[in-house]
Amino acid sequence: MxxxxxxxxxxxxxxxxxxxxxxxxxxxxxxxxxxxxxxxxxxxxxxxxxxxxxxxxxxxxxxxxxxxxxxxxxxxxxxxxxxxxxxxxxxxxxxxxxxxxxxxxxxxxxxxxxxxxxxxxxxxxxxxxxxxxxxxxxxxxxxxxxxxxxxxxxxxxxxxxxxxxxxxDPVSHDRHIAYVSHLSHISSFMLGKTVLDKERNERDIFDLAGSGFESTVRLAKSSPAMWSPIFEENKENVLETLNEYINNLTHFKELIENEDFQEVYNEMQRTNHIKSILNGIN
The missing domain is CATH 3.40.50.720 (NAD(P)-binding Rossmann-like Domain)
Structure with missing residues (x-):
């Protein structure tokens, strides 16, 4: 062949x-x-x-x-x-x-x-x-x-x-992949940016970053030459997913501001369902 x-x-x-x-x-x-x-x-x-x-x-x-x-x-x-x-x-x-x-x-x-x-x-x-x-x-x-x-x-x-x-079909592919792949990369890049903006001492980042931070920010090491064109090509779906993500972040922030920590707990507990989905895949 x-x-x-x-x-x-x-x-x-x-x-x-x-x-x-x-x-x-x-x-x-x-x-x-x-x-x-x-x-x-x-x-x-x-x-x-x-x-x-x-x-x-x-x-x-x-x-x-x-x-x-x-x-x-x-x-x-x-x-x-x-x-x-x-x-x-x-x-x-x-x-x-x-x-x-x-x-x-x-x-x-x-x-x-x-x-x-x-x-x-x-x-x-x-x-x-x-x-x-x-x-x-x-x-x-x-x-x-x-x-x-x-x-x-x-x-x-x-x-x-x-x-x-x-x-x-191609349209469904691009919509679904925006949620399960493209949004993950954006989240990772922006988490990395937020930490770099706020933690000026690189030694502090190295010493204090645990496995949770490392696994979450892992995708921020991906090639911008590959991912920038992806966000451009899938712009409409990426923007839709970002809007939903930002709404969820804003809601979570408001729960903390209002000291509604029971609902903070409930939100996290409901989201724990993702474990059973991913365990089924693996």
């Missing part, structure tokens, strides 16, 4: 490692906007060769893991060049704009819109890990618009990588 990966960072690099483990005969080609990332990927043996656009014609799988603000351009240009047998996958976390933009592309049936719910706060090819996708959910959008034989190839790959599959 000839696999071309466009974007050799955490997501693309981890896909390379997972594919090499699941399909040992796979030839892995790579390309990246960063020459440094590309060279590092070769050094780490994430890829076998550098990829050129000419070679896309013979690709069995093209895996696109680029920032969402350039994904539409990259997917469209890739579809221009692939052969009839090529499966093109996109791993971005916004789908509505992309799916709409390529809806009438002559090679639309070569494309499968996917979003593996997997990642860490680290970036770059050196952050790639072999089991990033194992036991993770992979959301697939508009599967009916992909050629059946390519659907089968994609599902075989996802199964061998140990992923769970969930089907969703």
């Amino acid at each position: 000839k696999v071309h990966i466009i974007g050799i960072g955490l997501i693309g690099g981890s896909f390379a490692l997972a594919m090499r483990a699941a399909f040992p005969e796979t030839e892995i080609y790579g390309s990246d906007a960063s020459e440094e990332n590309l060279q590092k990927a070769k050094e780490l043996k994430l890829i076998d060769q550098f990829s050129t656009t000419k070679e896309l014609q013979d690709a069995d799988v093209v895996f696109i893991a680029v920032p969402v603000n350039v994904a539409t351009k990259v997917v469209s240009e890739t579809l221009d060049k692939v052969g009839d047998q090529s499966l093109v996958l996109d791993a971005g976390s916004t789908k509505s704009g992309l799916c709409k933009a390529i809806a009438n592309h002559k090679n639309r049936r070569n494309f499968l819109a996917a979003h593996p719910i997997a990642g860490t706060e680290f970036s770059g090819p050196q952050a790639a890990i072999p089991d990033l996708y194992r036991n993770k959910t992979n959301i697939i959008c508009e599967v009916e618009k992909t050629a059946f034989r390519l659907q089968e190839r994609a599902l075989n790959i996802f199964q061998n990588l140990g992923m769970r599959i969930r089907y969703m």
